[in-house]
Amino acid sequence: MKNRFLANLILTFIWVALTGTFTFPNMIFGFFLSYFLLYIITRGRRRAKYFRLVPKVILFFLYFIKELLKANIQVAWEVATPKLHMTPGIVGIPLDITSDAEITMLANLITLTPGTLSLDISEDKKVLYVHSMYIKDKEEFIRGIKDGFEKRIIEITS
Template identity: 80%
Template sequence: MKNRFLANILLTFIWVALTGSFAFANVVFGFFLSYFLLFIITRGSGRARYFRLVPKVVSFFFFFSYELIKANIQVAWEVGTPSFHMKPGIVAVPLDVTSDGEITMLANLITLTPGTLSLDVSEDKKVLYVYSMYITNREDFIRGIKNGFEKRIIELYS
């Protein structure tokens, strides 16, 4: 997988050098063009993990960006308006992720999202305690984390 990623990066740099444009859009286009070329060239080789992982990473990036923007707007609205809409609370979120890396990634993504904070992980690593500014329904909050960040982390690590 490392070899394909390095080949993808090398082809991207070749594309950028040939076009002479270091614009962000050109680099991204070169990356996806070289990704597509590598996919066509190596099709049927049986080592397709890289080609399954890249779309998942891109999808995860856009999902996290959306969640980050949504949370920033919600917190900015709370700060900017005179009324008080917060319903803070601490929720115990049962975990489906099992490895230390997956748990750390989930906890960090929750903490990076404004209005939420990962507090602790249980000793048996089956529960993550999360503080949130907006807990209207605990089950909906847990479902949001499980169907959002946790589901996508499991997809990335599988």
């Protein structure tokens, strides 16, 4: 997988050098073009994990951006309006992920999203405690984290 990623980056930089346009959109286009070329080249062989992982990582990044924008708008609305709409609370989220890296990634993603903060992890690493400014329904909040960030982390790391 590392070799395909490295090949993808090298082909991307070759594309950028050949076109002479060192812009971010051209780099993104070059990355997708080289990804497609590598996919075509390895078509007859057993499918590499790399070709399944890259779309998942891109979708994960887009999902995080969507959640980040949504949370920013919600917190900005709270600050801009005179009446408080907050229903703050602390919730224990049962975890399906097990490794320290996965738990750290989930905790950081939650903390990076405005209005939420990861507080602590239980001793047995099965519950993550999260503070949120908006907990109208505890079960819905837990389901949102589990079906959102945690599910996508599992998809990427497994």
